[in-house]
Structures are given as structure tokens and as C-alpha cells.
Amino acid sequence: MEKENPKKKGVVGAGAAVAAAGLYVKVMTDEQMELLRRQISVYTTICEKLAEMHKAISAQHDLSGMKLGALHCDPLMAYAGHKITARHRWSPTPLQLQILERIFEEGNGTPSKQKIKGITSELSQHGQISETNVYNWFQNRRARSKRKQSVPAPNNMEPEVEAETEFLKDSTKPEDTDFYDNSAPRDHDVYFLSPEVDTEELISWSANGSVMELQSVPSWGGFDVGEL
Amino acid sequence: MEKENPKKKGVVGAGAAVAAAGLYVKVMTDEQMELLRRQISVYTTICEKLAEMHKAISAQHDLSGMKLGALHCDPLMAYAGHKITARHRWSPTPLQLQILERIFEEGNGTPSKQKIKGITSELSQHGQISETNVYNWFQNRRARSKRKQSVPAPNNMEPEVEAETEFLKDSTKPEDTDFYDNSAPRDHDVYFLSPEVDTEELISWSANGSVMELQSVPSWGGFDVGEL
DNA sequence: CTGCTATGAATGAAAG
């Protein structure tokens, strides 16, 4: 496989001599400093929390599709020197996936050409996508959902109550059983505000919005990072 | 380049000495400023993405139902005890492996459905196994054995430039355009500097590794946000 | 503890 090439000593421009006039320096007051520090802290916490949740959620392979594969790289990786591998196969963004699933379940068993076109244009508002992608997606979705009717899923034993079976038994069928949601109430809100964590005071984003708020404060109290 | 120590807070002396004497203003070099700016940008973007992702995921909690029915790990459980790792992926017992190998080499290039079924039931006498497992096994076995003869030659290029190597092979589809990959510039720098860019395609954080990495860089080259 | 390797699994795309 190909992995990181610790070649380009990217490292957050440690030595990335900033612009030319590196003679004068920027100045910040204590106040600004404090503010900055605070914001950073918040961001850090949020990211940490989110990462944790993400990890948990996609414990092993779930991920309702958060692996956008458009460009396989994130900002950090970029600076880390990991080349931006160009060209990757398309992958729906979470939003797109959501929509696709909805449409799929809606019963439109046969997305006609026209349908596809429409869907495509709708989805392209949430990210790059082509008609072919949509077509393939439906094709695959159908084919794969079809192949899920063998596992009797008879005795769904408690995952954690494994007797002496070394490996899990029937993990057999990947996709089937739609009743799972009975065990999982939709109190999503609660999930994120986990009982023990102490940081949620900082970030309380039960539904979805808190984070957005945070994002809206990128100016960092007078410190305009954007204008730099 | 002295930022190799993820553990020890570097404390770039430049003036971030928030500690004691808080009488004079803090000073940051352009370099630090740049760094900060980048990090902020990255955090912002990531948070944005994460938020979006979670919104989508929690929206229907797994729309495709593509996961193991019973196993439904939610964040809550994760926090509770990090126990979500209950499921282990299947692995053939030596005996099963032996049989599988035999069958594989027997030439049955394509163990079709029926074949799979038969094999599965045969193997299940030696341990837990499902058709899917068998299917995947053959799939992987074939793919892997095929790729066992082209390792050395193709590399020669500098890692830093090899990004452009191949995005020519985008054979996508007949009828539509696949701008999705060509339109995205790979000017890494831009990623950080322009928050206004449509982040959808800029950041794609597929692997959980990305996030993890992020977490590991909270020191902000001198800033110790962690201690806050 | 950190990283690497082997390998089960998921999935977009293509072939039949």
C-alpha cells in the first residue's frame, strides 16, 4: 500500500518564512491573547469531542458515509507533507447520502434517466456529483440490498454477552434487519452530551447549531484572522 | 522545524510567555501569526465538516441500514465505557483457511452463490462463518494474489510531485463531465487561506486518522492551549 | 508505546 511519505518536511511552516517584510511583528494585547486562547481551547475541545464521537459511531465500519472521497486529504495532512493524492473515486457526502437514501426508500425503484438528472442536480448543490455517480449508486444500492435475506438473524445475542465464542458469531449479513432502531431511541441530543464528560459546558451541541454558532465567530474578537 | 515534539510544548519564545509578566503586550512574529491563522482555519473547517456529518448521521441514524443489525453503537455507549469494540471481525480458523485455500487453488475462479453456500455450510462445521465471510475471503484472496507481481518498477518519482502522476485515467463515464477532480486545485496553501472556498471538496476526511492527527497538534507551535 | 503489516470488509465502477 501506499502510505505517508515523510518526505516533504511540511510541518506547519515552522520555517516557512512568512512573507517578505518579516521585519515587524504583529502585536496583541493581553486581552486579545486571552480571547484567542479561549477560542482555541474551545475549538480544540470540540474537535476532540467530535473525533471521539466519530470514532465511536463508526466503531467498526458503520459510518453512514462520512468518507467523502473527493479529495483524499485534509488540511492537516496537507501540511504534514502528505501529498494530495489527486483523483479519487467519488463518494457521497453525508448530505448527499442522506438524500439518496431517502429517495431510494421512497420507492422510486427505477430512477429513470430523467429522474437521475434531477437528483443529480439536486445533489450537486451539496457537492460534486455526476449522473453516472447517481446511477451507479442506485445500481449498487439495489443489488446489495437484495443480497441480504439469508441471515436469519434469528438469535441476536447480546454482543457483549459472548459466551466463549472467540469471534463473534453472526456478523454474517452486513445489511439487513431494519428493526435495530427499536433499541436505539432517537434521543440524539443526549448522545452528545454524554453524562460524564466535563467539557460539554463549553460545547453543548445537542442538535446541531451550537457548532455553527461557534463557527460564526472566526474573527476572534477583533482579531481578524482572515485579513491577515 | 523544531516542532517534532508533540508532547513537550515547544514554547516558541517569541513572546508567547503569557505566564509571568503580563504587563507588556504579547508579540507574535509573522511566522507565528501565519501558523496560527492556518490552524484556526483548519479547526474551523474541520468543525464545520464534523458538524455537518453528525447532523446527517444523527438525522436518520443510519439510513442505509448497512450495518450489523444488532450492533448499534452510539456515542453514549462509547463514553460510558469505550466498550463498543465488542464485535470482532471474522477470521478463519486454521482448518477453514486450509479448506479455503484448497478450494481457491482448485481453480474455481468464481465460486458463485451456490458454491459459496456450499462452502459455507461445510466450513461452518469447523467454526463460525457466514456466506459473506466466504465471499469476502475469495474476493480478497483473488485481488490480493493478483497484485502480487507489480511492486518495484513503477516508482521513481519524488514523492512531493507524484501527486499529479495520474489523474488522467479518469475514465468516468460517457455522458458527463467529471470535473470533480480536475477543478480542484492542489495548491495546498489555498486550503488554509481561503475559508470561503467551498469546503466540500477541499477537505475530505475519510479516515479517522485525520482527526486523530488533529488532536495531536494542540500545542500550536508554542501555544499551550491544552492547559487552559 | 508506536508503527507496520496482513487481512476482513465496504463500496464505487465496470463488465457481462
Added chain:
DNA sequence: CTTTCATTCATAGCAG
């Protein structure tokens, strides 16, 4: 539509 291929993700097990 169904089956196969190719690529990638994620993780268990092992080595340094």
C-alpha cells in the same frame, strides 16, 4: 440487473 474488479478503510497482531 447481476457479478466481478479495484481501491480503500479499519483493525488485530506483531516487531522494534
